[in-house]
Amino acid sequence: MTALACSLAASSAWALPRMSLTIGSRCSNCHVNPQGSGLRTDSGFYSTAQNGAITWEQVGWQKFHDMPDNQLADGRLTVGFDSRLQMARLGAPHWSDDGELVTPDRLVIPMQMAPALSVKITDWLSATGSYNVSTLQHSYLGQSPYDAWLQIKTSQEMPSLRVGMIQPTIGMRHDDHTMLLRRNPLNPGLPMIAPNWNELGAEVTYEGQHWISAEAGVFMANNLALSDSGAVKKGDLITSARLTLWPQLEDYGLNSWIGGSFLKAGDLTLVGSHIGLGKPYWGALQAEMVMTQTAANRDMLSWMIHASHPLKEWFVLEARYEKSTGSTSVANSNAEMTSLVAGVQFIPLPNVELRPEYRVLTTKDWKLAQWALQLHLWF
Amino acid sequence: MAKAADQHDLGVPSGDARADVGSDRREFLCKIGALASAGALAPLVVGCESAEVFGPEPVAGVKLDFDITKEPFKPLADVGGKAKTIVGGTPIVMVRTTATQVLAFKDECPHKQCPLSATGSWDTGKKQLSCGCHGAVFDATGKAVSWPKDGTTQTNLKAFKVTFASPTGTVQA
Numbered sequence: 055m056t057a058l059a060c061s062l063a064a065s066s067a068w069a070l071p072r073m074s075l076t077i078g079s080r081c082s083n084c085h086v087n088p089q090g091s092g093l094r095t096d097s098g099f100y101s102t103a104q105n106g107a108i109t110w111e112q113v114g115w116q117k118f119h120d121m122p123d124n125q126l127a128d129g130r131l132t133v134g135f136d137s138r139l140q141m142a143r144l145g146a147p148h149w150s151d152d153g154e155l156v157t158p159d160r161l162v163i164p165m166q167m168a169p170a171l172s173v174k175i176t177d178w179l180s181a182t183g184s185y186n187v188s189t190l191q192h193s194y195l196g197q198s199p200y201d202a203w204l205q206i207k208t209s210q211e212m213p214s215l216r217v218g219m220i221q222p223t224i225g226m227r228h229d230d231h232t233m234l235l236r237r238n239p240l241n242p243g244l245p246m247i248a249p250n251w252n253e254l255g256a257e258v259t260y261e262g263q264h265w266i267s268a269e270a271g272v273f274m275a276n277n278l279a280l281s282d283s284g285a286v287k288k289g290d291l292i293t294s295a296r297l298t299l300w301p302q303l304e305d306y307g308l309n310s311w312i313g314g315s316f317l318k319a320g321d322l323t324l325v326g327s328h329i330g331l332g333k334p335y336w337g338a339l340q341a342e343m344v345m346t347q348t349a350a351n352r353d354m355l356s357w358m359i360h361a362s363h364p365l366k367e368w369f370v371l372e373a374r375y376e377k378s379t380g381s382t383s384v385a386n387s388n389a390e391m392t393s394l395v396a397g398v399q400f401i402p403l404p405n406v407e408l409r410p411e412y413r414v415l416t417t418k419d420w421k422l423a424q425w426a427l428q429l430h431l432w433f
Numbered sequence: 434m435a436k437a438a439d440q441h442d443l444g445v446p447s448g449d450a451r452a453d454v455g456s457d458r459r460e461f462l463c464k465i466g467a468l469a470s471a472g473a474l475a476p477l478v479v480g481c482e483s484a485e486v487f488g489p490e491p492v493a494g495v496k497l498d499f500d501i502t503k504e505p506f507k508p509l510a511d512v513g514g515k516a517k518t519i520v521g522g523t524p525i526v527m528v529r530t531t532a533t534q535v536l537a538f539k540d541e542c543p544h545k546q547c548p549l550s551a552t553g554s555w556d557t558g559k560k561q562l563s564c565g566c567h568g569a570v571f572d573a574t575g576k577a578v579s580w581p582k583d584g585t586t587q588t589n590l591k592a593f594k595v596t597f598a599s600p601t602g603t604v605q606a
Contacts, residue, residue, distance in 0.1 A: 149490060421483070
């Protein structure tokens with residue numbers, strides 16, 4: 055199963071929930087962070103090291119091709135790096151002061167340049183952190199430039215504890231920060247939950263049984279008070295929890311998950327659910343929903359459905375549809391956004407990902423159809 | 434097998450190995466060809482881009498009378514309060530800056546078009562309007578005094594003429 059997981063995970067270049075769903079494997083199998091994203095474990099590194107349309111060996115870089123893992127000092131140190139450049143039109147079409155229709159310029163934005171390190175201090179204690187240098191140039195309100203935590207993990211069967219600057223676990227952690235699940239249709243330009251959101255706090259993770267996983271955490275609001283200042287104030291207590299069941303229909307080779315999330319912070323209450331179905335070499339179908347409500351009667355409902363199919367391990371077709379609606383009685387306004395994204399995850403060389411996408415985003419006031427391209431390099 | 438191994442040692446591929454190398458090369462070239470073909474399709478995708486703004490094109494010179502005792506202008510009863518309206522097709526955010534002054538700006542931050550009526554906040558001390566989306570800041574005339582460092586061009590916020598004698602006034606788009 056591990057071999058199968060690794061061979062299939064090879065088509066993933068990031069903490070893509072679809073990969074976990076396809077192979078029925080936890081994010082923590084391939085990432086140091088149990089939520090997924092960022093620094094890879096030795097299994098995660100190995101699973102992507104040979105996957106590409108062409109290999110490093112074929113272009114003459116044998117040393118990189120033969121690199122066995124991303125660990126140093128007899129496995130005490132795990133090192134990694136993620137870099138992402140996004141080329142897209144950001145913003146909304148609008149009338150200029152001269153009455154001309156203005157289409158947003160296409161920009162190239164460094165989204166992520168994040169070296170990461172994990173140190174195994176003892177058999178049960180580790181320290182992990184990363185710093186996203188690109189936030190020095192561009193960041194969203196509430197985006198955390200770094201994450202850092204101590205993890206106590208005595209065995210796979212027992213719950214583990216993380217303490218530090220970490221992201222409360224809710225729903226699935228997607229690598230695409232433009233997804234409507236974490237945006238506010240009433241303020242289309244402002245994420246309700248910023249990309250790389252982290253808060254100071256502690257979280258317990260349980261993955262001791264193959265059919266269930268659970269997380270629960272307590273945090274102090276700081277960054278969430280920046281991205282959703284209307285509902286959360288600095289210093290508010292954040293409580294979060296997620297429960298996921300992982301049914302496997304072995305007769306059909308199907309993996310699945312179904313679960314729910316809860317978060318309470320200040321005046322904000324968030325309830326979410328996620329469900330998905332995946333099969334090796336076939337792909338994945340997943341859906342997720344997030345409902346939020348504030349004491350000031352701001353209600354939002356966002357949902358998405360996402361399908362993916364690997365033509366090759368290094369060439370995966372992807373499409374998703376999202377819808378987000380919101381209303382607030384205070385300003386007596388309501389809003390709606392829909393998003394259609396179709397694209398390809400293409401890995402020309404191991405550790406190099408190109409993701410061309412066609413995106414159509416529609417609000418009550420405007421519509422923008424564009425192609426976008428993301429370059430992702432990782433180690 | 435021993436013969437094949439010897440040939441490898443001499444740098445001469447065996448028959449099977451030659452077949453493998455040829456197969457690898459063909460596959461490699463096919464992949465390169467596929468990539469080139471995909472690249473050639475890119476301009477077609479670019480041609481599918483479009484942008485659309487719903488609603489009529491704004492008309493300049495239109496005036497609107499307002500009364501802060503009536504909706505949607507009631508928030509202007511308090512200093513720091515904001516109200517949004519549309520004048521001549523232009524979305525406008527109005528801000529009560531002092532007891533005797535109301536300012537009006539285009540309700541679109543020129544950075545990423547965030548609606549300032551929702552994301553903007555007026556600093557009465559600095560007399561500045563800041564956008565909550567990405568942090569652009571404008572003075573009372575709409576001049577950009579702080580701009581996100583993301584490569585976009587610093588652009589001023591369009592301001593509109595307002596006459597105000599509490600509780601009524603006029604804004605001109």
